[in-house]
Amino acid sequence: MILARILALAKIPIEWIELRTGAIAFSKPMLFHHVPRSAKWWYVFGSATLMFFTIQIVTGVCLGTMYAPSAAQAWESLRYIDEDVPFGWMLRALHGWSSTAMVVMMVIHMLQVFLHGSFKFPRELNWITGVFLLLTVLALAFTGQVMRWDQDAYWGLGIGAAIVDRVPIFGDQMRGLLLGGPIIGGETLNRFFALHVFILPGAAIALVGVHMTLIIKNGISEMPKPGAVVVPSTYRKEFEERMEKTGVPFFPDAVQRDMVFCGTCLIILIILAASFGPFGPGGMPDPTLIDTNPRPDYPFMWIFGAVSLLPPASETAIMLITPAIGVLILIAVPFLSNSGERAPSRRPGMVLVAVFVVMAIVALTYEGVTSPWSPVMDAWSSLATPAQFIKGRTPLQVQGAVVFQSVQCRNCHELGGFGGKRGPALDEISTRLSPDQLVRQIQQGGGNMPAFGKNLNSAQMSALVAFLGTLRPENEPDSKIPGANLPLPTSMSPPDRGVLTR
Amino acid sequence: MMHLRVASVFLCAMLAIVVACERLPGAPKASIPVVVGSPSWTLATFNTNCRGCHSQGAEGAALPLVNPGYWKIANDDQITKVIALGQGVSMPGYLDENGGPFSADEIDALVKGMRSMWGGEPHDGNPVLPGTISPTLVVGDAVAGALVFESACANCHGANGPAGSVTDPMYLRLISDQGLWSAVVYGRSELGSPPWNSPMPNHPNGLTPTEVADVVSWLATKRTQ
Numbered sequence: 002m003i004l005a006r007i008l009a010l011a012k013i014p015i016e017w018i019e020l021r022t023g024a025i026a027f028s029k030p031m032l033f034h035h036v037p038r039s040a041k042w043w044y045v046f047g048s049a050t051l052m053f054f055t056i057q058i059v060t061g062v063c064l065g066t067m068y069a070p071s072a073a074q075a076w077e078s079l080r081y082i083d084e085d086v087p088f089g090w091m092l093r094a095l096h097g098w099s100s101t102a103m104v105v106m107m108v109i110h111m112l113q114v115f116l117h118g119s120f121k122f123p124r125e126l127n128w129i130t131g132v133f134l135l136l137t138v139l140a141l142a143f144t145g146q147v148m149r150w151d152q153d154a155y156w157g158l159g160i161g162a163a164i165v166d167r168v169p170i171f172g173d174q175m176r177g178l179l180l181g182g183p184i185i186g187g188e189t190l191n192r193f194f195a196l197h198v199f200i201l202p203g204a205a206i207a208l209v210g211v212h213m214t215l216i217i218k219n220g221i222s223e224m225p226k227p228g229a230v231v232v233p234s235t236y237r238k239e240f241e242e243r244m245e246k247t248g249v250p251f252f253p254d255a256v257q258r259d260m261v262f263c264g265t266c267l268i269i270l271i272i273l274a275a276s277f278g279p280f281g282p283g284g285m286p287d288p289t290l291i292d293t294n295p296r297p298d299y300p301f302m303w304i305f306g307a308v309s310l311l312p313p314a315s316e317t318a319i320m321l322i323t324p325a326i327g328v329l330i331l332i333a334v335p336f337l338s339n340s341g342e343r344a345p346s347r348r349p350g351m352v353l354v355a356v357f358v359v360m361a362i363v364a365l366t367y368e369g370v371t372s373p374w375s376p377v378m379d380a381w382s383s384l385a386t387p388a389q390f391i392k393g394r395t396p397l398q399v400q401g402a403v404v405f406q407s408v409q410c411r412n413c414h415e416l417g418g419f420g421g422k423r424g425p426a427l428d429e430i431s432t433r434l435s436p437d438q439l440v441r442q443i444q445q446g447g448g449n450m451p452a453f454g455k456n457l458n459s460a461q462m463s464a465l466v467a468f469l470g471t472l473r474p475e476n477e478p479d480s481k482i483p484g485a486n487l488p489l490p491t492s493m494s495p496p497d498r499g500v501l502t503r
Numbered sequence: 504m505m506h507l508r509v510a511s512v513f514l515c516a517m518l519a520i521v522v523a524c525e526r527l528p529g530a531p532k533a534s535i536p537v538v539v540g541s542p543s544w545t546l547a548t549f550n551t552n553c554r555g556c557h558s559q560g561a562e563g564a565a566l567p568l569v570n571p572g573y574w575k576i577a578n579d580d581q582i583t584k585v586i587a588l589g590q591g592v593s594m595p596g597y598l599d600e601n602g603g604p605f606s607a608d609e610i611d612a613l614v615k616g617m618r619s620m621w622g623g624e625p626h627d628g629n630p631v632l633p634g635t636i637s638p639t640l641v642v643g644d645a646v647a648g649a650l651v652f653e654s655a656c657a658n659c660h661g662a663n664g665p666a667g668s669v670t671d672p673m674y675l676r677l678i679s680d681q682g683l684w685s686a687v688v689y690g691r692s693e694l695g696s697p698p699w700n701s702p703m704p705n706h707p708n709g710l711t712p713t714e715v716a717d718v719v720s721w722l723a724t725k726r727t728q
Binding site for chain 1: 516520527529530550552555556558562563564604668672676677694
């Protein structure tokens, strides 16, 4: 009785709003539109992706109220969120894990759509907006990692800068645009913050809107049946007829499965966040963490692995061209075949392609997780040049060691067992390269080493090469570089030359 | 009914997580607050930001700072300025206004901390410094400096000298006048480079402050040639 009254009362404002907005009339077809009866558990991945996206927005807005996007305060504000804000760390953990989960779920969703040929007529644009969503979400994950402003962020930025640096002609300008200056600095963080909280989420929300509109317009595809071919000229009419006859309403029939799946995902997400905690921030002000291994977040681990396996010569091509070709191929998928069979059993080639891509990503991710190959962000200012490489050197060579530290070669190269592991250790480099080859390597870089050409003056270059020319194994006293191999001054004490201090 | 039970189990689980929040395995361990100016802060700051170039003994490519001999002569105001603004080609400025990581207060604290750690002890190893010398660069007489170099330094730094050239313009372009001055005054005895007041050829008692100024001025003239 009372319930009926309350319902009747509630109707008044609802009708008032409906009269003015048409919101119910607008959303009714969305809720109750017919979906194929065969649309079973295969179809839940898209909804789960959307759920993770919603979680990202909610947690992201909360984090945005507490995060300080300035190079000096970012790290401290994360510590504050982690340690002083009630549930702050949980918020960060959810945001981090949900970001990874979203990328994973999105890839699964795409694989399902690809394997079932759901991108064929009339859903080509569903696929293409999906590809752009994938790119936007990857960009969000990348810029999100930069927000932590720790050593992992440095890895991502370093690689990103190296990639745009290689763009012919405009490389320098693009690097400046990306980093807000020639080097990674405070400007960089502000720039990435704007991307991460304004531009990219805006783009993602717009794309999700277009994607959903297209789904409602074109309907959800049926489970593929061998022999049930897509014929663009008749498909839409037949599909709508079948939906009319055999379809079930999206709400509540199909939505139930979505909800069970999303609920399970949510529980797993919370368990992950609760047991593994937030991502980073790793190694910033802790001096004992000299040899931390910066790693990108999981969505980019396979790139990290791929870059570590690259043959040096082919590198520019791979870094620049492969991603572009990959995106083009993804966009082209529905144009390469938009009609005909959808069933995987009738498209064995496509199944092989999908299996290959999955295996490649898994293998490269494994390589990325296990490879010891990485720079050390503060090696240049924290790891002293070992005494054995200073003793018995001329002043110019010692200045070369200073340059080696000050232009941060040490961040990527080990000396005496300490330093970055991105490039090879240089302890014995004079036995491998001549001074000319050294100059070329330093000026032109290559093989993942940045080109230093314009950034070093001739004095720095000659000192550097003079120093590197003295790096040789102890049992091989003769350097190939004349004059590099002076006797230790301490062993020199003819009586007429005065007394040495030691 | 079934739904209600599932929902209540779910709610209870959420409640348990909320209650146990700070004790969950994923909760980050509290970081130990660092007090700016404390010995551990000073050491950590130095180790991360400076040790790569300024270490001790024969280690490190630039002038060692873990060195009481340095702190006997060097002047805190001047050190503070160098750290804030940088010096020469390779010493970066550390003041935040110059793009560095530290505030002016932090640089002050670092200098005070380093002095109390390494400045108090007696000058170990080397003879105790007999004379005193002003730590700031004084412009000397380059002509007189040429003679000082000839008599005191040429044995080691002249043509074919075992210590290598210090008049190579490439070398001189990389070091400031103040840096040359410090190289002559503090030396690096572990590398065989004598401090200013230790015996040198023809100068059994070392150099006088005037001779130091003269020889540095002479070296500086070689930079432009």
